[in-house]
Amino acid sequence: VQVVESGGDLVQPGGSLRLSCTASGVAFETCTVGWFRQTPGKSREGIASLREPWNTPNYVDSVKGRFTISRDNAKNTLYLQMNSLKSEDTAMYYCAVCLRVISATTTLEPGAYEHWSQGTQVTVSS
Secondary structure, three states: EEEEEOOOOEEOOOOEEEEEEEOOOOOOHOEEEEEEEEEEOOOOOOEEEEEEEOOEEEEEEOOOOOOOEEEHHHHHEEEEEOOOOOHOOOOOEEEEEEEOOOOOOOOOOOHHEEEOOOEEEEOOOO
């Protein structure tokens, strides 16, 4: 299984960025997927997920209305569109695919996922 992420960059406050994450070696179309972020000294935070088979999105309050999670199953790719970026969005961002337990009650807990990307840095600064 390989999960490769891209798209991190330095962006000004108020700007936009799109992260991509491509998975191979898994039945991607059947997997719940999620985006997480982490800053030094803090635990990894779940920010968005898409729950299969219903493709139901879930967002943490701090990104609601600004971030959008989506997927293209034909490309085995997950996206995170980030708009109206703030300095507090600065973090290392990770994507995760496939729940360890399909019936997991939460999709924003890091421990719920089986496969992870290497992470990409997003820095929001003027």
